[in-house]
Structure formats: C-alpha cells, structure tokens
Amino acid sequence: MRARPNQKIALEADPAEAIFVRTGLLVLRTELPDKRRQILNLLYPRDIFRTSFSPPLPEAALAAAVASEIWRVPSNTFETLANSDPCLGALLSRQLAAQQSRANLHVAAIGSLNGEERVASFLIELALRIGSTSPDGISFQIPLSRNDIADYLALNADTLSRIMSRLKARGIVVQKTRGRALVPDGKVLRDLSPITDALVALHGSAASIQAQHFSALA
Amino acid sequence: MRARPNQKIALEADPAEAIFVRTGLLVLRTELPDKRRQILNLLYPRDIFRTSFSPPLPEAALAAAVASEIWRVPSNTFETLANSDPCLGALLSRQLAAQQSRANLHVAAIGSLNGEERVASFLIELALRIGSTSPDGISFQIPLSRNDIADYLALNADTLSRIMSRLKARGIVVQKTRGRALVPDGKVLRDLSPITDALVALHGSAASIQAQHFSALA
DNA sequence: CGGAACGTTGACTGTCATCAATCTCTGTGG
DNA sequence: CCACAGAGATTGATGACAGTCAACGTTCCG
Numbered sequence: 068m069r070a071r072p073n074q075k076i077a078l079e080a081d082p083a084e085a086i087f088v089r090t091g092l093l094v095l096r097t098e099l100p101d102k103r104r105q106i107l108n109l110l111y112p113r114d115i116f117r118t119s120f121s122p123p124l125p126e127a128a129l130a131a132a133v134a135s136e137i138w139r140v141p142s143n144t145f146e147t148l149a150n151s152d153p154c155l156g157a158l159l160s161r162q163l164a165a166q167q168s169r170a171n172l173h174v175a176a177i178g179s180l181n182g183e184e185r186v187a188s189f190l191i192e193l194a195l196r197i198g199s200t201s202p203d204g205i206s207f208q209i210p211l212s213r214n215d216i217a218d219y220l221a222l223n224a225d226t227l228s229r230i231m232s233r234l235k236a237r238g239i240v241v242q243k244t245r246g247r248a249l250v251p252d253g254k255v256l257r258d259l260s261p262i263t264d265a266l267v268a269l270h271g272s273a274a275s276i277q278a279q280h281f282s283a284l285a
Numbered sequence: 286m287r288a289r290p291n292q293k294i295a296l297e298a299d300p301a302e303a304i305f306v307r308t309g310l311l312v313l314r315t316e317l318p319d320k321r322r323q324i325l326n327l328l329y330p331r332d333i334f335r336t337s338f339s340p341p342l343p344e345a346a347l348a349a350a351v352a353s354e355i356w357r358v359p360s361n362t363f364e365t366l367a368n369s370d371p372c373l374g375a376l377l378s379r380q381l382a383a384q385q386s387r388a389n390l391h392v393a394a395i396g397s398l399n400g401e402e403r404v405a406s407f408l409i410e411l412a413l414r415i416g417s418t419s420p421d422g423i424s425f426q427i428p429l430s431r432n433d434i435a436d437y438l439a440l441n442a443d444t445l446s447r448i449m450s451r452l453k454a455r456g457i458v459v460q461k462t463r464g465r466a467l468v469p470d471g472k473v474l475r476d477l478s479p480i481t482d483a484l485v486a487l488h489g490s491a492a493s494i495q496a497q498h499f500s501a502l503a
Numbered sequence: 504c505g506g507a508a509c510g511t512t513g514a515c516t517g518t519c520a521t522c523a524a525t526c527t528c529t530g531t532g533g
Numbered sequence: 534c535c536a537c538a539g540a541g542a543t544t545g546a547t548g549a550c551a552g553t554c555a556a557c558g559t560t561c562c563g
Contacts, residue, residue, distance in 0.1 A: 164337035178439035221396035
C-alpha cells in the first residue's frame, strides 16, 4: 500500500493490526482537546507499528510525512508469522525493542534538553538516517514541515524557526532549497547535542546493518 | 528477588534479559553528561522490562522506588516461554503494547502539558493505580520522592513544590503525612488534566482487570 | 541532640510561547 | 508568462512560565 505525503493511515478497528514501514517516513500524531498537537514518534523503514501502541487519545493517527510504502498486516497473520519461525520472532522482538529504546531516548530529549539541543539532536538523527556524505559535508532532505518538526520536538514553530536561523547564521547548517539541508561540519553539530552517542547507537550505520539482516530474512 | 527502596537493579550484560515486576514500583532513570536527570518510565506490577528497552545512555538504570519484588528472566527463557504457549505469547505482546501506549501518552504529557497539568495527570495516574476510595475521597501513598517526581514530569523540583503548594492551597490535594496524599474531590482533579480519559483507559480498573487475567495465567 | 537529606519558599533570570506583521515559496488560472 | 492566492516560514515585541540560586523548614536517621 502506498501513501502520499500528509495522507492519514487509518488505525483500523482491528486493535492489534500491525503496520510495517517499507519505505518513506510515518509520524504518529496526536492532538489534545485544545488543539495542542504533538508528534510522538517517527517511523522509519523497517519499523513496526501496532494499533495498540497508539495512546488512547481521541486524535491519535498515523500519517505519512513523505511518500511511503507500507504493509498492513492483520493481527493474526502477525502472530502466526512471529510464532512460525523462532528466528523471525526473535528479529521482530529485537526490532520492537530497538523502537522502545528510541522512544525512551526521545523522552529524555524532550524532557531534559533545551531548544537548541533538541534541534541539534533531530538534525543528527536525520543525518544518520537519511544523510549522504559529500565533499561539502553531510546533506539530507528534511522530510517534515516546520510545524511537524516543532510538534516532534515539543517546541513552538516560531521558536524552532528562530533556532534554525541561529544555526544557519553560525554556519552550522546551510539550507540550499526548501526541504534540503547541508551540514558542512558534522563534528560541530554533534557537539551541540548531549545525546549524540546514543543517537549514533540507535540511528547510525550499525543499527542499519543489523536491520538489513532483517530485510534479507523477510 | 527483592529490592529495597532506592536500590539499583543492574542491567546485566545479557542484552535481552527480561525483568518482570511482581510488586512495588520501579523507575527507569537516566542522567545526561551534565547531571540532568530524567525518569523515563514507571514500571508497575505486571510490567515487563527488557534490558534492550533502555536507551543507550551511559547512566541508564532501573531502580526500585519502593520495596519491590521482581523476577529476572533470562532472555532465552523468555523467548521459549513466549513461544511455548500461543495464548501466553499473545498476553505478553498485549502487555508490551499497553506499556508502549503508556510511554507514548507520557511523551504527549511531557511535550504538550504545562506544569500544573502534568502534576494533575501524575496524581490521577497514582490515584488510579494505587488509590483507595474512602468517604473522605481518594487517598494514596506517593511512592516517589519530590526529586523523582520532578524528573518524571520533566520539571524542576522547586517548581514542582510550588505547584503542589498551590494545589494544596486550593484544597485539591491534602497531604496528611509525608508521602501520603488525599484527594477530596476526584472530579476537580480530573478537570485539571486534558488527558484524564486516556489515563483512565490505561491505568484504570479496566486495565487492571485485564491484567489480572494475566496473573491467573502465570 | 545533631546532622543530613529532603522539601518549601522568595527574588530574580532566562527561555520559550504568543501575537501580529512580513516574507517566501508553490501551484493555479488568466 | 505573469499575477495572484494561500500555505508555510521568518522575525520582532512582549509576556508568562518555569529554572536558578539562596535561605530557611521539616523529617528522619544515628
């Protein structure tokens, strides 16, 4: 199943349906009664989401941040898959554990970092996930709108814009076109975030290689 | 295995060991380089924690908030348990999903609520989990120190103290002894939190009853 | 009794949110 | 091809809320 940017992915009646991200990027978005929005989680390729992970808030929904390809796996299919092959089952549970770990790290980021550190952490995360190294530095596409980034980092969109402007003024990030960023010197950026090491462990190439193992199996 | 209050529970070398909470309350605590602390998660009885859920931060550790009884389950035992009985396996995955859901709700709380709303949400959570109703209202023990509560809610301890004082001044909570609170009128408290409904869904009696099912099986 | 850890309170500071105005992109239709 | 509209992004002025630092209270322990 394909999803266009900004398309919502219905969380079906099936309370334990699994959604597997093939390509693209999904966000788990909620909205509180008084229209405060929050993005709880980013789902990268190979991530697994189950409807029952969603918090019981009225407005919780998955949405595609960019064009994405996803698989919907009915709950019983998921269970039988996991049970049929112990090796696959172990991979699934490792994948889910990694996602828990990421979620916990994100709590730490939102809970104890200031605005600039959060933004830096987010940029590092993107660079690790979807960045490509070139002679000029690390460049990557920014797959979320300013509003979505702000919601993800628990910042105000205006505040986020200010922080980005400051980073640009300092030459830490360069914005070539809308939606595309270049980090000339990765080290400087890494020094801005106190959780760089953890981000590398969870989003860096080691994590990806482990995950490719996964794809091979599937 | 028993743990005294404030005792740390080592996260063993075994990267996928499971810890099962029988009684008491555990906290998942981290500390950033510059000694900013953060409690990422509360683990209530029947919760499952796996070492691999912990974020890769140097200071991440489980600690008992009150006297607790826990089981350590080696990773292979855990897997075989989950696979041996499909019914048990389903229960385990439901339990883990519920914990994900709680973690996500906590992100929403920290990310979009102000101080007073966070404290109110926390009190509601405690009341639902460990509160007992009496003619005077709902009373419960406060199982965390002020510092730990502050770290859990991503607030400063001083700020938390101020908020609590304000709630006491308004008569919304009454503190009989240190470590014990009484909420005369639950409705007033519930109105202070925008996520009351979600808290009830995840911590209320319905959730507990489902969980008892679990104990019966184990 | 005395000390240490924990909690409370006040004065002050800094960061982030709010509101409003302006600017920049993107896509549409004349 | 240009003009226009509308969403998204930026920026400034201002204010509210939470953090910091320091002093003082309280509780619990030996």
